Amino acid sequence: MSLSDQRQIGDLLHTAGTDYALELRGVTRMFGALAAMTDVTLSVKPGERRAVLGSNGAGKTTLFNCVTGDFLPTSGTIRLFGEDVTRFPPHERIRRGLRRTYQISLLFGGLSVIDNVYLACRGVSRGRFSMIRPRRSDALMQSAYELTDAVHLGDVRDTLVAELSYGQQRQLEIALALAGAPRFILFDEPAAGLSPTERRDLVTILTSLPRHIGYIIIEHDMDVALRVAESVSMMHNGRIFKEGLPSEIENDPEVQELYLGGGHA
Amino acid sequence: MMAVSELNPGNRNPSGQRSLSALIGDLLERIPAAWWVVGIILLFMPVVANDFVLFQIFGWGFILGMVALSLMFLGGYGGMVSLAQMSVAALAGYMVAILGPSGVTAISLNWPWWLYIPVAIIIASIFATLVGALAVRTEGIYTIMITLAIAAAFFYFTRQNYTIFNGYTGFANVVPPELFGVNWRASVPFYYLSLGCAAISFFVVLYVSRSPFGLALQGVRDNPRRMAALGFNVFAHRVFSYTFAAVIASVAGILLAWQNAMISPGSAGLPAVIDILVIAIVGGIKRPIGPFIGALIYVVLRTFSPDILLALNLPGDRFKLLIGLGFLAVVYWSPDGVLGLWERWQDRRAKRGNPLTGQGGSQ
Numbered sequence: 001m002s003l004s005d006q007r008q009i010g011d012l013l014h015t016a017g018t019d020y021a022l023e024l025r026g027v028t029r030m031f032g033a034l035a036a037m038t039d040v041t042l043s044v045k046p047g048e049r050r051a052v053l054g055s056n057g058a059g060k061t062t063l064f065n066c067v068t069g070d071f072l073p074t075s076g077t078i079r080l081f082g083e084d085v086t087r088f089p090p091h092e093r094i095r096r097g098l099r100r101t102y103q104i105s106l107l108f109g110g111l112s113v114i115d116n117v118y119l120a121c122r123g124v125s126r127g128r129f130s131m132i133r134p135r136r137s138d139a140l141m142q143s144a145y146e147l148t149d150a151v152h153l154g155d156v157r158d159t160l161v162a163e164l165s166y167g168q169q170r171q172l173e174i175a176l177a178l179a180g181a182p183r184f185i186l187f188d189e190p191a192a193g194l195s196p197t198e199r200r201d202l203v204t205i206l207t208s209l210p211r212h213i214g215y216i217i218i219e220h221d222m223d224v225a226l227r228v229a230e231s232v233s234m235m236h237n238g239r240i241f242k243e244g245l246p247s248e249i250e251n252d253p254e255v256q257e258l259y260l261g262g263g264h265a
Numbered sequence: 266m267m268a269v270s271e272l273n274p275g276n277r278n279p280s281g282q283r284s285l286s287a288l289i290g291d292l293l294e295r296i297p298a299a300w301w302v303v304g305i306i307l308l309f310m311p312v313v314a315n316d317f318v319l320f321q322i323f324g325w326g327f328i329l330g331m332v333a334l335s336l337m338f339l340g341g342y343g344g345m346v347s348l349a350q351m352s353v354a355a356l357a358g359y360m361v362a363i364l365g366p367s368g369v370t371a372i373s374l375n376w377p378w379w380l381y382i383p384v385a386i387i388i389a390s391i392f393a394t395l396v397g398a399l400a401v402r403t404e405g406i407y408t409i410m411i412t413l414a415i416a417a418a419f420f421y422f423t424r425q426n427y428t429i430f431n432g433y434t435g436f437a438n439v440v441p442p443e444l445f446g447v448n449w450r451a452s453v454p455f456y457y458l459s460l461g462c463a464a465i466s467f468f469v470v471l472y473v474s475r476s477p478f479g480l481a482l483q484g485v486r487d488n489p490r491r492m493a494a495l496g497f498n499v500f501a502h503r504v505f506s507y508t509f510a511a512v513i514a515s516v517a518g519i520l521l522a523w524q525n526a527m528i529s530p531g532s533a534g535l536p537a538v539i540d541i542l543v544i545a546i547v548g549g550i551k552r553p554i555g556p557f558i559g560a561l562i563y564v565v566l567r568t569f570s571p572d573i574l575l576a577l578n579l580p581g582d583r584f585k586l587l588i589g590l591g592f593l594a595v596v597y598w599s600p601d602g603v604l605g606l607w608e609r610w611q612d613r614r615a616k617r618g619n620p621l622t623g624q625g626g627s628q
Binding site for chain 2: 068069090099102109110115118120122123129132176
């Protein structure tokens with residue numbers, strides 16, 4: 001599927017009448033007696049780019065794990081493009097257009113770059129159980145090649161992932177999230193550990209995503225987060241306590257107290 | 266090895282427009298020389314080897330190698346060590362005896378070969394799928410435990426059930442059909458029959474390992490959570506790999522029943538079940554060739570160690586001692602089996618290739 005096809009589908013989805021790409025209502029997740037996330041209500045429109053900020057342990061990654069289905073919420077509902085997916089297994093949510101990247105790269109080190117991307121493309125299309133080896137000319141293999149180029153990994157296509165540099169592995173994470181026709185992506189600290197140049201590349205990749213693809217980004221680097229997001233949600237102790245525009249959040253005294261000026265940067 | 270793993274018989278690039286002969290030539294060129302040597306030696310083995318070597322050493326080796334290959338597929342590619350593979354094989358052997366002809370005329374149904382062979386494979390595969398559905402809910406040591414429990418249950422069930430499995434005695438006179446007027450239990454035909462089945466299983470596993478199904482299985486092994494986050498149904502993928510492995514094990518089980526001309530509870534007793542694990546580990550569980558190397562070592566040791574022990578004035582029935590010591594030695598020095606030893610030796614040789622650049626000549 002080419003990028004323009006994706007755009008067309010995106011436009012169709014835009015007009016399909018779903019109010020929100022992602023909608024959380026009163027989502028709580030307990031680990032024993034510990035509440036990792038309490039009564040989180042959050043709505044993100046299709047195509048909207050949202051940053052979720054908060055200190056360590058604020059519940060940001062738990063939020064992602066509940067949305068992807070890695071954990072089931074203790075209570076509350078999660079809707080994806082209007083559909084209640086609260087009890088869906090992760091792969092069913094992914095097949096509906098949700099994607100995520102991981103804070104610590106979860107890649108297949110024993111496989112080559114192109115095999116990693118090909119798997120991601122195959123995962124969201126039919127023929128997952130096919131026993132026929134893919135040819136170079138197969139449509140899915142073609143889109144895997146395009147994707148590796150899009151994240152600047154064309155030169156290391158046949159390299160084993162375990163041999164890639166850290167920055168390249170982060171780029172591959174993003175390629176995996178872009179496979180198929182993503183409609184909504186969760187980026188978990190994509191800039192962590194990247195050099196300043198690599199951060200600039202990342203901002204370019206994120207801001208040049210097709211307009212219909214919305215995302216939530218968890219990011220500690222305020223420079224990156226506020227440049228790629230249109231709205232910001234602040235989390236603290238498992239709750240969302242403030243939402244607003246990047247400029248509002250940046251200058252909010254309460255936010256500065258809790259998050260920026262916390263003294264443990 | 267890379268060249269082989271990319272060897273792709275179905276690779277016809279429609280845009281390439283190359284002639285068939287050029288394509289075949291290209292294909293043949295990509296097969297490494299060592300493969301030609303092994304292939305030709307195996308093909309012409311009956312010229313030099315006697316009946317005993319063909320039937321007892323190679324025939325048996327290929328069969329055990331196939332059962333261990335089915336374990337290698339699950340363990341090496343899927344990260345799931347199943348001890349029930351010998352039970353799956355034995356069930357297929359039993360089905361051939363029950364549905365086809367055997368010495369137990371009161372039970373055997375005498376179906377024609379074209380019916381009982383596929384039905385036996387299907388029944389054994391369904392059994393393995395159920396085993397898989399139970400086992401894949403667990404991980405690591407618990408998978409081993411649950412499949413061991415199933416294998417033990419299968420053994421005791423077949424030993425105690427007389428209406429279907431004929432209990433302790435099992436079935437005698439389980440022989441292959443005389444297709445094309447050939448007695449397939451004669452040493453040379455059986456050698457080629459088992460060689461053919463082993464070779465097909467080997468190449469199918471090699472080919473499938475690079476297909477979407479095989480790649481995804483390796484992805485599930487390395488990182489099940491990420492595979493789910495790519496849209497794969499990890500549970501279904503794992504269960505289906507049990508089904509796939511069962512087809513190979515079933516064919517081996519049928520060959521085993523034919524080779525012994527019998528099938529009995531002992532065919533899938535706990536010693537036999539554990540032997541398959543030993544074979545796969547000793548040979549090397551990372552690549553499809555490993556189980557066959559392991560099986561050959563096992564069969565040779567098992568066949569000749571009584572003689573060696575007797576020569577040393579030790580009781581001949583202690584052959585398991587030798588196998589056990591060999592297993593210990595391999596696991597101690599090379600956790601990835603004989604294949605791992607070989608690879609490290611190759612690596613060292615390659616590194617010696619050019620002491621200045623550290624780049625090897627053999628690659």
